[in-house]
Each structure stands twice: as C-alpha cells, then as structure tokens.
Amino acid sequence: MTSIANSIYFLPFQSIYSQNHFRDDKGWNSANLCWFRFDSPRPKWICGRSRWVSAIGASALDSAGNDGASVPVDGKGLDWERRINSFREMVNALPPATLVFKGTTPSKSVLILSIAIAILAIASRRIMLKRKDNSYQGSVADLVRRGQLRSDRRGISKPMKYDDPFNNPFVKIDKSCSTVEMFGKLYRLAPVTLTTEQKSVHQKRRSRVYQWKRPTVFLKEGDSMPPDIDPDTVRWIPANHPFATTVSDIDEDLAQNNVYQKDGVPFRVKAEHEAMQKKLQALQNEQRFNEVAINLNNIRDFERPSQSVKPHEQLEQDSSIYQQNGLINEGVDSSADNHQRN
Amino acid sequence: MSSPFPHLLPSSPLSPSLPLLFLPSKTLSPRHRRRSAVTAALQWNRKPQFAGETPRVVVVTSGKGGVGKTTTTANVGLSLARFGFSVVAIDADAGLRNLDLLLGLENRVNYTAVDVLNGDCRLDQALVRDRRCPSLELLCISKPRSKLPLGFGSKALTWVVDALRSRPAGPPHFVLIDCPAGIDAGFITAIAPANEAVLVTTPDITALRDADRVTGLLECDGIRDIKMIVNRVRTDLIRGEDMMSVLDVQEMLGLALLGVIPEDSEVIKSTNRGYPLVLNKPPTMAGLAFEQAAWRLVEQDTMTAVMVEEEPKKKGFFSFFGG
C-alpha cells in the first residue's frame, strides 16, 4: 500500500493522459497495464478513431473510479514499485509540467487542469455525437425536408447512392447450400410444406364459403335502377361514400375516350378553349357594333377572360411540361403573356 | 465477417418442433433439394427472367388495413424497376392515398386518373416518372379532395390498363395496383383489371381472416394466381410462441409464399424519407426481403423453403426470412 500512496501524486496524470491514449482493447480491467507501457520496449499507441471517442467518453465519466482501479495491482509488489519509480523519473524529466505547478500547491492545479480537460472531453464527445446524428437518415428531419412538416429546414440529408441489386455482399451462401448467412446471422432452411393437394383443398373450401360476383355498375343508394342493367351486377354505394359524393358531367363513353387519348389537347382543355374563343368572338362582334360608344366596363370584361385563352400548340406544350416540372403557374403565366403580346 | 455462431453445424437436421405436417411433394435427393431451395431463397447475381405476358397486372391487396400493402407496392415496384423492368404503380386508394408519399413523389403529382377521365389531361401526362428509377411510373387515382365519380368508378382502372397496353411507348412489364383496404367499391375498382394478386398479410388472426375472405373473392372473380407475402414477422414473438410462424400462416390460408418480410424499424424511417427501403445502402433485412419477393414475382416463382434462425444457447428456433 505504501507504493500506492507514493504514486498518488501522479494519479491525475493517469486519469488525464493514459486513459485517453493507452486504453487497452479489453477496457478498464487491464487499465493498470496501459500506463506502464511507457517503459515497455514497444509502446502501443494504436487506437482507432471510434475507440478513441469512446475512450474519451469513458474517461470523462469514470475518472473518479479509476483511482480505485489501480488498487488490485498492489498484489504485484516489487514490480509495481519499480514501474512507479521509472514513471516518476520520466515525469520529473519533463520540465514544463513541474514549472507550471510550482506556484500553487501541485494537487490543486492538477485538479483544475484535470477538470478542464474532462470538460473538454465531454464537449468534444458531444460534438462527435452530433456529427453522427447528422448522417442519420430517415428521421423526422426528412419530413421537414420534404415539406411535410413545417419547421426550419434542418438536417437536409444527402441522397442515397444507387446500389447494385445484383451484387449483395451481405448475403453469403455456404458451399453445401444448407445455410445462408445474412447480415452476420446464420439461417437454416426449412422446406415449405404446402402441397398442391392442400392448396386445392383450401380453394374448394373458399369457393364453398364465399360466393361472389364482382359488380360492374355502381349506383348510389336511393337512385332508381336504369332499365338496361342486370341487377346482379350492381353495387349499391351508400350516399356518404366518397365515390357517391362526387358528380361528373361527363358520360361514360367520353370518359373512356379521354383515357384512351394518346396525343393532342385533352378534351376539357380543348372545350374550355373553344368556349372561351366563342365568348371572345361574341365580345368582339358586340364591340364592333357599339363602336361609337365605347363602354369601359365592356373592356374590362374583355380582358379578364383573355388571360386564360391559349393558342393550340402552346397549350399542348405547356401541359406536358406541367407534369414534368410541376410548373403550372409559370406555364400559365408565360402563355398568357404571350397571348397579350399578340 | 465471421459467423457469430461458428459452432452451428450447417447440416443440422430439421428441428422436431417444426410443424412438419406433410412431407415435401417432390422426391428429390436431399442434397439436390437443398440446392434448389437455396436458389429459390436468394437470388442476386443475375437478372430475373420475365415469365408470363406483358403487361402483368398485379393487384396488391389484403382486406385488412395497415398490414403493408402500400409498403409492399412501393418496394416491390421499385425493385422491379431496378431489375430493369418497366413498372406502372397505381395508387387505387382513393380515400387514403399514400403511395406517392412512400415513393417520395408527392410533390410531383399534379394530375390524377380523375383528371384523365374528366379530360383535364392525357394519361401519359398523369404518369409521374421516378427520377431515381426512370422505368417506374406512378399514377394516383385521385387527389385527396377530388374523388372518383361513381358512374365510371368500376371501370376506370380497366380503361387505364387497356390504354397502357396499347400505348405508343409499348406496354409496361408490370402494372402494380395498390388496393384500398376493405372489400367495397374501391376494392372492386382495384381488382377489376388484375389477372394476378399478391395478398399481403400479417401473422395475426384478424388479418388472416380478412385475407382468407379476400382470397375467396379474388378466386370468385377468376383471379387464380394468388401468392402471399407475410409481413411484419417478429422473430422474438414467434420464438416465444406468441406469434404464428410463417408456416402456420401458410397452413391456414393454403397459398404459395412470395415473400416473408420481417418487422423492421427501417420501414418507418424509409416512409419518413420517401425513400423505399430497397434503395437503402447498406441494405436492410426488410429491404432485401422485398427485393427477393420482387424477384420471385418476375419469375413466377414461390418460396420452397423458409429461413429459420437458430439461437445457439436457447433450444428454440424461429422462422424468419423467406427462402
């Protein structure tokens, strides 16, 4: 125990430096070994980056407990003492350290220094953890990025690189083809036991239990039955169903044609355009008729509808651009501008 | 990376607690059977071979809501696109549209099928092309506030698929239809154009009952090619006998297995990001499972073996991931 008492003066150095840099792979069980590597023939300085981070964290949290960690070493007796002495010699050979601590009582300044470094270590650990968080993907921050959540635009994640689906290094199949290793776990293969006979038994059971004919006509509950429709094919929809709450002025044939249309101006856009042109013509005729008495109100009426009138070709081009870029407003504006210039 | 269970012998016999009710129908030598089981289990070093006629119109359905239809559609659709097939994914859920969210395309949906029907735009203008995988296109049936009109609701998707079949750019290889929950008008609309179905279910009794009912309706409608995906499989619950195993599910429904997807927290993360799981790098368990399911879908293959993970210390085992 006396040797321990002698070495107490140096213990803060241990908690500051040796923990950070000489932490053994096996952790603090072998802490005693770490700082004696000073005098071992080949000092071991190998520390991976992530290990270094965790070592800092551990030192910040455990610095109080480490003094106790060296107690069990006492059993090693003479060897211990010899090493302490060699370490003391080495520390004494470092002039700056002794100079710094000369003014005040050494234990106090060392304490302050160690606290300062512990705080530094905690801070740097926090920073490291924060950095890790930024690379974390699929968090709420992504919802913010996508405009689904209203908040500051934090955490804009980088796009994922395209991965080759035909080369997956995480899957390994062993030579005998009886096990598969995936993501580091080993799986055994159990054969699927379903037979075709079983399958057909299930099919027969279902065909007995469920008898159904897919309806092809939807009608709102309360509507009258159209004459040319087979009642078996009708599905009655409650009046509050979303399908039933919408009305359409387009009949079935027209809707089908709309779906089948491969090119050209979509039906409704064309119809609206034609209606607008008719209105425009009517207005122009009217204007020619009342040429003498120009009515200001009339002019205002004339200008408003002209905003949405577009020439045919322009229209077609625009509508294909809309879906590509989502530039509805810009498209409409520019074509309206073009028209007014004409 | 070395195996965490080095003492596990690869040739360990089947555990006796496995619900082995029937012997495998084929009488192949064990070694041969194993090999084919593995090739059915995992594929990744070749392009899958397309089977069937183009376009293959597949409806993804379940009966019960929230079991993962939309997740499946997004991930299988994107996997198919990555394999090099052209895919049109249709969100047929008029009330609760969210396939666009899962694909991260919500800001690019300007026109929907309703706009096409009304003549506000052409069908090709309503298809939203995914920039990550240009062979994937999305069509939403309606915007949240504009609903599909009753009059042609039942036929709308049939027309859409017909139009895709004859489009100038050529028909897509796959049309994947994300079916709404339930078996009402939305369901009828969604299954109308389909000629095969992927039934998504979770290993719990409520989902299974709905799944059985939906399977019955699909069979009545003449859709005979129905395969199932068992989603949200939790290994810990199966081990504790608190959850049915995949083979239990299969025994109850009597359907061929297209895939087994483990419960994976990455699913919700990928939903947040609008980035389907199968694009994750490094790949995730669930993403890989979806990719393998897509692979089998292309080849019209089914799982011949289920992967079982053995824990070294505890005696229990649990089926986990598709094979």
Ligand SMILES: Nc1ncnc2c1ncn2[C@@H]1O[C@H](COP(=O)(O)OP(=O)(O)O)[C@@H](O)[C@H]1O
């Ligand atoms: N394998 C899985 N692991 C974890 N969560 C899942 C999984 N599959 C689906 N989910 C979650 O379940 C919820 C419902 O999924 P969704 O695909 O929208 O179901 P549905 O379209 O059938 O209503 C989503 O929040 C999704 O994140």
Ligand SMILES: [Mg+2]
């Ligand atoms: Mg859904």
